[in-house]
Amino acid sequence: MLLLSWDETFSVGVAQIDDQHRQLIDLINKIHTARADGNESAVIRRVIFQLFKYATHHFSEEESLMRDNNYPDFQTHYKEHEFFISRLDAIATHFGQGEIQVAGETFRFLVDWLLDHILTVDKKLGRFLIEGDRAK
Numbered sequence: 001m002l003l004l005s006w007d008e009t010f011s012v013g014v015a016q017i018d019d020q021h022r023q024l025i026d027l028i029n030k031i032h033t034a035r036a037d038g039n040e041s042a043v044i045r046r047v048i049f050q051l052f053k054y055a056t057h058h059f060s061e062e063e064s065l066m067r068d069n070n071y072p073d074f075q076t077h078y079k080e081h082e083f084f085i086s087r088l089d090a091i092a093t094h095f096g097q098g099e100i101q102v103a104g105e106t107f108r109f110l111v112d113w114l115l116d117h118i119l120t121v122d123k124k125l126g127r128f129l130i131e132g133d134r135a136k
């Protein structure tokens, strides 16, 4: 599987969100590289924790934007974030218990979820912010 690379199709039109999505993609690429290099579990665990921390930070920023602008689809969007965080938490726990590699299926989940979320749910939020001239 190739590394993910950012291009304009991922843009939601709001610079702050796009920048954070780039960071998330970088972290997922780091997991990919660590797997491909056969790195020890400590390295992979560190990146999974970084991803967990950064995703939590990013989601809370998006949620603040939604709340501040009375976004009508807040609940649906928030639930998606919660789902991803709970999956990441479970993955991090497995690593904490000594799992030594990220299974292909787990990695696929991270990639597929993030891309699907950006391209559908986050783009919808981006359109709402732009249309209402709420993107600052």
Ligand SMILES: [Fe+2]
Binding pocket: 062, 077, 081, 117, 121, 122
């Ligand atoms: Fe989101």
